[in-house]
Amino acid sequence: MTTLTDPQPESFRLSMLINDTRYRAYTFQFIALLAIIFCISLLGRNLVTNLEQRGLTLSFDFLGNPAGYDINQRPLEYSNNDSHLRASLIGIINTLIVAALGCVTATIFGVFAGVLRLSNNWLVAKLMAVYVEAFRNVPVLIWILIIFFIMIAATPPPSAFRGDDPSASMLFDAIAITNRGVYIPWVQFSNGFESIPIIPPVFDDPTRFSFFGLFNINVTVWLVLFALGGGIYAAIQAGKYIKANNVEVFALLPAFVRLLVYAIIAFTPFVIVYSLFLNVNGSQPATSLRFSLSLNLIVILLVLLLGLYVSRLIRDWADKTQEQTGERPTVWYWRLGVVFVPLILIFYLLGAYLDYPALRGFNFAGGLTIRGSLIALWFALAIYTGAFIAENVRAGIQAISKGQTEAAASLGLRPGRIMNLVILPQALRVIIPPLISQYLNLTKNSSLAIAVGYMDVTGTLGGITQNQTGRAIESVLLLMIFYLTISLSISLFMNIYNNSVKLKER
Amino acid sequence: MSDTHAQSVAFVRNTEIPPSLPPDTEGGVIKWVRENLFPNVLSGILTIVALYFIIRLSIFVVPWIWNGVWGADSLTNCREVLGGKTGACFSVITDRWHQLLFGAAYPRDLFFLSTMTGVPVADLVTPGGVRENTNFFQEFFFGYWRPVLAFVLLFVAIAPVLFSELPRKMLITTAIYPFAAFWLVWGGSLWVPVTILASLAIAYFAYSFVVNRSFFLGALSFLAVLILLLFDPIAMLINAAEFGRNSLAFLGWQRAENALPWVTVMEQNYPWLMNIFPLNAHVVEGLSTISSVSLASVPSRELGGFMLNMILGTVCVSLSLPLGILLALGRQSNLPLIKWVCVIFIEFIRGVPLITLLFVANVVLAYFLPPESNPDLIIRVMIMITLFASAYIAEVVRGGLAALPRGQYEAADSLGLEYAQAMRLIILPQALKISIPGIVNVAVGLFKDTTLVSIISMFDLVGLIRGPILASTDWNGVYWELFGFAALLFFVICYAISQYSQWLERKLQTGHR
Amino acid sequence: MKKTIFLGTLTAVGLVAGAAAAGTLDDVKARGTLNCGVVTGLAGFGAPDANGQWQGFDVSVCRAVAAAVFGDPTAVEFIPTTGKTRFTALASGEIDMLARNTTWTFSRDVDLKFEFIGINYYDGQGFMVPASLGVSSAKELNGATVCIQTGTTTELNLADFFEENNLEYEPVPIETNAEAQQQYLAGACDVYTTDASGLAATRATFENPDDHIILPEIVSKEPLGPLVRHGDPEWGDVVRWTLNALIAAEELGVTSANVAELAEGTENPEVNRLLGSEGNLGEMLGLEADWAKNAIMANGNYGEIFEKNIGENTPIGLARGLNAQWTEGGLIYSPPFR
Structure with missing residues (x-):
């Protein structure tokens, strides 16, 4: 019998740090660590020296000073006496608005163009090819400018609606399309509730930590942010743990209770830290973050949700009846009724009426205004990104084997149904990953808004605020943090969605 | 059967009807x-x-x-010619084409232009900028022969990379091209690019000498030779020492604070030592005394127009390739520290818009660099765009690495190849080949994004249009013609590249459909 | 030792921030060129022409300073800056001086640590409207859409003006004059507002300038002037007194045509001191004795620069107004050369 003996454990020699693969990894990482520390300290030291020489400091205090400029598109209440922080917040919301609108519209354009490019209609296919190639191969900045110019030139100014014999007239007497924007009727409530102003409570006199006299670090803010981040991280980890170990008790709980548990894990540390530093007497930062809650909207949403829930209960009842008796009771009018009757009732009770835009003074007033700069940017981004999405859609459809189409056709499906029921659901799996990066690109490209005068966050924080205060480093830093957060959130959510539609393989 | 009927039945036709048209x-x-x-x-x-x-x-x-007007000298003049008709004013392009293509102030080679056309130099320089004595082709090919030649050579240099059918020896032109193009566009002494090229060749020689022992040592010797020839190792050492001293003083070590700066010590005691490096500068000086082959030097601030977009595009894509490959390898690495550094870098860069990175190049980077250095804006922008592109290329290459069958990695391991060898000889050649279409897409996107430099006050094609040309009293109000021209230039280049990419994809497509 | 730009940059990147830099004047002299920050393109004030030569009112100040330091008005690198990048370019040392329509305000002077060395143009923000609108005063603009060219302090003045008069308005901020002008002409805004000088220049290029009127209200004070970094008084003095020399030259009747002759020596002791034939003013500044002569030779005196770039005989067509010499009822005034 032969026995395998372990080789004698070698004693550690210094040369093993380079020659032995077991230790070499540590050597490399150690060298890399040193190099990183060196680079960071080099840059940090340069920064400190440069700022010192010019007698400048890094400080975010300018965010609390009055901004002094006006913004035309104000999703929240804002005046020029508000702070730079508030102006940045308005900019952030404007960015999110144009990004959301753009993503939806780009998807519609992209799917249409991608499908039509494969159509057997020669003219339409060629036209779509021209569209895709023209937009893919010219810089987005040039397209934004060109589309903006077209919009200004092709639509009439409000003055064209004036006078006895106006050269332009409103669509259906309700919608005015001008080169300043589109004015549409909007719901108003004569009998509605007052909005509730909400001022988020602010931290107690922030503890400041001065970093070599150059950076003023607001310790409280960081603590709160860390608590929030840590809580969310803990919730994600808990979710992973529960999934991995298949905790049975948890699975028995109803969905909303499970959600509640996660929410508690995520937000408890934040709430605790936040309340520790709470200061009820709000000051500047607090009023910068104020917003108002529309009770009307909440009531309507509640009624709608309730109606949908009851409608679902009716459907479940109908399903059950069908399973038991084999006959499905006719419930569609019930289901429509429980949603719409209370909704119409609540609109009536709130005194809803349509506010029509009308020419008053220099401009149209009343109704809802969608400004020209928003339309131009929205349309430009959508049509540009749409060209890329069209290519992704086309590639996705072409990736599906021809056999699938033939199989579906042999089942007797019509071409439209083949596309909707067989091809697109499969193509979706190929399309979604590149779609995510197109959404990210669109959001990032929205930073070119300033070219058309749309006040997004690059226009406020990275534009006029930076221009007026001269605080370049701070503004650019905040700007990058904002875009990074947005990008990471979009890719997180889209990856979750992608995982849910992904082919489940066992 | 038909035979029998042919005789017996009268009404059966026995000749074939001529085929009728559909x-x-x-x-x-x-x-x-x-x-x-x-x-x-x-x-x-x-x-x-x-x-x-x-x-x-x-x-x-x-x-x-x-109805377009071609010959007018201002918009007002255009309007007079048109007399109220709808029509374009293309005159702005005939008047300013040299700025749109080569930048606001890129100098013409008057001597060459005069030699080739026979027009005396004095007649070529007209105060109003109207090129009366020469035509477009003479100006373009003789006046601006340097950037035009660099552009034409670009195709020669890039062809062997794009088309694998071409003989591999042509790759030498690709290696030489950056230096030739640098010399043509920026001018200066020929010896500068030549000596840099020679230093690189020597460093490569050193590398290939050592690489058989270990890739790591090879890379080290490559760097060492390069530093010795092109940089100033003594200044680097002094700076490192200075940095250490400053850091100690910063942390409160009194003695370090009071010590004399190293630079002063060295300059006082060993002045000759401070002048040895960089060796390359001496060689250039020496060669220049023997024979000075030089073109008129052009400061980088005078580069502009479409040429600036082309330069930024090609330089940044080519620089970002090696960086992107390293990042992709780093992201796949087993070493957690290196992996996380690469992941954070890539995700950070991909998460922010290019415009914020350009703001960094323009307004922030200056604070992070040593006060005396202050490199040109164009170099700072190149640094940021290269970092930007490398993150995207890293993701493409990572896709290529992931697409390789696991067996390739295992085969390389089983041959006993070490990491560097396995990557260099087995993995990367295959992974890069399948990543080429993706890399080309990144390149096209990046080339288009170079127009964003106009927002940070650089005079690229869009910057020139929005800045000097639309601000001049002559052409204030001409939009469509200028932006149409810009769109056309970009379209031609990008469409050609994307067609190449599609052709390549079809060629690489070995699967069955 | 001669290093190429390329190598210089390569080695420089490896350097560490060292001791405080020498004075700007020494730096400029050592470099051999003046780095002057200018606007990316504003008719009459600064833009490269068809030959790539920078021309304009602000540009001339840069040339005069270069001439005073080097005796050569072409020894200047023009570095285009936008509203956002100008201050950092100056603070980081990329440019030695900024001559770009920049308003002298308290916070820029004190908080951003810049030194405004004088005023070369007194401007104010005005409004332009189409004549067909039937408006004769800015106070009738309640509810109007206003195109603003962002950049100086325009947005802030506008907000102040409308708030003060209790008027509503809709701001449309636009980055470049060309785009703002296009929106205005298409009727996408009722009013165009920017510095009055810019309005006049823009109106001059319209197809039908008479269809547009500039309203009488000037809603702000916009003292525009060159600026340098805080903390380097010697360099500040060089730029300040170069500008003053141009202004004093006009007052004393020194022009580019007669400066060479007058520099030989005249009856007027102040002219002699200015042009260096008497006293040692140049030496005090750390410059040659004929510094002011060179500065005036470069583009002429203040009045000549004004007339050549933005005066009434140019397409811009601005009257001197506030920018006339103090002796003629304006505000342009130089301290004595003594």
Whole structure:
């Protein structure tokens, strides 16, 4: 019998740090660590020296000073006496608005163009090819400018609606399309509730930590942010743990209770830290973050949700009846009724009426205004990104084997149904990953808004605020943090969605 | 059977009828139109909508281009010529084409232009900028021969990379091209690019000498030779020492604070030592005394127009390739520290818009660099765009690495190859090959994004249009012609590249459909 | 030792921030060129022409300073800056001086640590409207859409003006004059507002300038002037007194045509001191004795620069107004050369 003996454990020699693969990894990482520390300290030291020489400091205090400029598109209440922080917040919301609108519209354009490019209609296919190639191969900045110019030139100014014999007239007497924007009727409530102003409570006199006299670090803010981040991280980890170990008790709980548990894990540390530093007497930062809650909207949403829930209960009842008796009771009018009757009732009770835009003074007033700069940017981004999405859609459809189409056709499906029921659901799996990066690109490209005068966050924080205060480093830093957060959130959510539609393989 | 009937039945035809034409609806234009434009109701409606759209567009565009004015010297003049008709004012392009293509102030080679056209130099320089004595082609090919030649050579240099059928020896032109193009565009002494090229060749020689022992040592010796020849190792050492001293003083070590700066010590005691490096500068000086081959030097601030977009695009893509490959390898690495550094870098860069990185280049980077250095804006922008592109290229290459079958990695391991060898000889050649279409897409996207430098006050094609040209009293108010011209230039280049990419994809497509 | 730009940059990147830099004047002299920050393109004030030569009112100040330091008005690198990048370019040392329509305000002077060395143009923000609108005063603009060219302090003045008069308005901020002008002409805004000088320049290029009127209200004070970094008084003095020399030259009747002759020596002791034939003013500044002569030779005196770039005989067509010499009822005034 032969026995395998372990080789004698070698004693550690210094040369093993380079020659032995077991230790070499540590050597490399150690060298890399040193190099990183060196680079960071080099840059940090340069920064400190440069700022010192010019007698400048890094400080975010300018965010609390009055901004002094006006913004035309104000999703929240804002005046020029508000702070730079508030102006940045308005900019952030404007960015999110144009990004959301753009993503939806780009998807519609992209799917249409991608499908039509494969159509057997020669003219339409060629036209779509021209569209895709023209937009893919010219810089987005040039397209934004060109589309903006077209919009200004092709639509009439409000003055064209004036006078006895106006050269332009409103669509259906309700919608005015001008080169300043589109004015549409909007719901108003004569009998509605007052909005509730909400001022988020602010931290107690922030503890400041001065970093070599150059950076003023607001310790409280960081603590709160860390608590929030840590809580969310803990919730994600808990979710992973529960999934991995298949905790049975948890699975028995109803969905909303499970959600509640996660929410508690995520937000408890934040709430605790936040309340520790709470200061009820709000000051500047607090009023910068104020917003108002529309009770009307909440009531309507509640009624709608309730109606949908009851409608679902009716459907479940109908399903059950069908399973038991084999006959499905006719419930569609019930289901429509429980949603719409209370909704119409609540609109009536709130005194809803349509506010029509009308020419008053220099401009149209009343109704809802969608400004020209928003339309131009929205349309430009959508049509540009749409060209890329069209290519992704086309590639996705072409990736599906021809056999699938033939199989579906042999089942007797019509071409439209083949596309909707067989091809697109499969193509979706190929399309979604590149779609995510197109959404990210669109959001990032929205930073070119300033070219058309749309006040997004690059226009406020990275534009006029930076221009007026001269605080370049701070503004650019905040700007990058904002875009990074947005990008990471979009890719997180889209990856979750992608995982849910992904082919489940066992 | 038919034979019998042929004789017996009178009404059976025994000759063949000549083939008749298909009915009108089943052939020619009508068939094509019916099948391709009106196969069903929905499609027919689409066709009509599309036709309406095309006709509406051409009603605007055709007369506008047809009536275009080419020779006027200002917009006011254009309007007079048109006399109220709709029409383009293309004169702005004939007046300012040299700025649109080469930048606001890129100098013409007057001597060469004068030699080739026979027009005396004095007549070429007219105060108003109107090029009266020469025509467009003479100006373009003789006046601006340097950037034009660099552009033409670009195709020669890039061809062997793009088309694998070409002989591999042509790759030498690719290696030489950056230096030739640098010399042509920036000018200066020929010896500068030549000595840098020679230093690189020597460093490569050193590398290939050592690489058989270990790739790590090879890379080290490459760097060492390069530093010795092109940089100033003594200054680097002094700086490192200085940095250490400053850091100690910063942390409160009194003695370090009071010590004399190293630079002063060295300058006082060993002045000759401070002048040895960089060796390359001495060689250039020496060669220049023997024979000075040089072109008029052009400061980088005078580069502009479409040429600036081309330079930024090509330089940044080529620099970002090696960086992107390293990042992709780093992201796949087993070493957690290196992996996380790469992940954070890539995700950070991909998460922010290029415009914020350009703001960094323009307004922030200056604070992070040593005060005396202050590199040109164009170099700072190149650094940021290269970092930007490398993150995207890293993701493409990572896709290529992931697409390789696991067996390739295992095969390399089983041959006993170490990491560097396995990557260099087995993995990367295959991974890069399948990543080429993706890399080309990144390159096209990046080339288009170079127009964003106009927002940070650089005079690229868009910057020139929005800045000096639209601000001049002559051309204030001309938009469509200028932006149309810019769009056309970009379209031509990008469309050509994307067609190449599609061709390549088809060629690499070995799967079955 | 001669290093190429390329190598210089390569080695420089490896350097560490060292001791405080020498004075700007020494740096400029050592470099051999003046780095002057200018606007990316504003008719009459600064833009490269068809030959790439920078021309304009602000540009001339840069040339005069270069001439005073080097005796050569072409020894200047023009570095285009936008509203956002100008201050950092100056603070980081990329440019030695900024001559770009920049308003002298308290916070820029004190908080951003810059030194405004004088005023070369007194401007104010005005409004332009189409004549067909039937408006004769800015106070009738309630509810109007206003195109603003962002950049100086325009947005802030506008907000102040409308708030003060209790008027509503809709701001449309636009980055470049060309785009703002296009929106205005298409009727996408009722009013165009920017510095009055810019309005006049823009109106001059319209197809029908008479269809547009500039309203009488000037809603702000916009003292525009060159600026340098805080903390380097010697360099500040060089730029300040170069500008003053141009202004004093006009007052004393020194022009580019007669400066060479007058520099030989005249009856007027102040002219002699200015042009260096008497006293040692140049030496005090750390410059040659004929510094002011060179500065005036470069583009002429203040009045000549004004007339050549933005005066009434140019397409811009601005009257001197506030920018006339103090002796003629304006505000342009130089301290004595003594």
